[in-house]
Amino acid sequence: MKLAQDQSLTLVAGGAGFIGSHLCAELLARGKRVVCLDNLQTARPTNLRLLEDHPNFEFVEGDIVNALPVDITSRAGQFERIYNLACAASPPQYQADPEHTMLTCVVGTDHLLRLAETSGARFLLTSTSEVYGDPEVHPQPENYRGWVNCTGPRACYDEGKRAAEAMAFDFARMGRADVRVARIFNTYGPHMHPDDGRVVSNLVCQALSGRDITIYGDGSQTRSFCYVSDMVEGLIALMEGDLDGSEPVNLGNPEELTVTELLEAILQIVDRPVTVTHLPLPTDDPRRRRPDISRAEAQLGWRPRTPLSVGLARTCAWFAEEIAGGDVQDPVTVPVAAE
Known part of the structure; x- marks a missing residue:
């Protein structure tokens, strides 16, 4: 549906993705007119099923x-x-197409910043906790400069996002655009792709399907999980x-838990016997990850409200429905993602 030419619009690039589709839905619920731009490379078109006729x-x-x-x-x-x-x-x-990942972060962000400059629109970049790498400072405040392997297999994303941040702030310093930069920490919930490598989707889908549970390392590495809403x-x-x-x-949940503790929480919901297999940690996988959200609390009055037990129950229920409907195939075994 083509929106009217005389109406103010909100553009969501990547709006068919996991977080993007939820963002589109919430903006619509708040009365905004939303244009979703996506190449559908990693997004699931079904994420937009309930929005298509809005x-x-x-x-x-x-x-x-x-x-x-x-x-x-x-x-x-x-x-x-x-x-x-x-x-x-x-x-x-x-990592499947690292060149495209880097270009998406840098060239793509430049294209959208120039659009913001031309239109006088406010611009928000979703950056990532990956800019902190395998952090030496814990928890991670925004003024920590990170410990990133700039030539490793994750660099296309880590360094791409760092470059995108630099470009956004340069546009702001030059008065070319009004910008915001969010560093997103681990997020989970419905619309996650079953084989995207995120630890929540891996463990939930494996538990629901009765397959062996794959944990990378000894399970002591930590993450902080924020529900998508x-x-x-x-x-x-x-x-x-x-x-x-x-x-x-920083936007994320400051409640830190190990991957083993996450699995225990999932099994309290799924409640079935499982076999756990341990594999080596992927290269440059962060050992600890927890956001310092003092700035978000002070400047935005924001902090996560959804308890892990509630968010996981909703996520497990959604994946169970997707599996029952045949929309989810057995997930492949892939390394745990930090994002």
């Missing part, structure tokens, strides 16, 4: 690495908000917050 929603297929589609550029003056969530976000996905609220709060846009903001 009168204030429009889908445009396109890759931000290339020149933006005419359906976008011809309406530059209508966009008041631009969210950039366009990038594969788990190691198996972004909380993350979406954080992104919107950051976009709409009265900030100067000169600093990144």
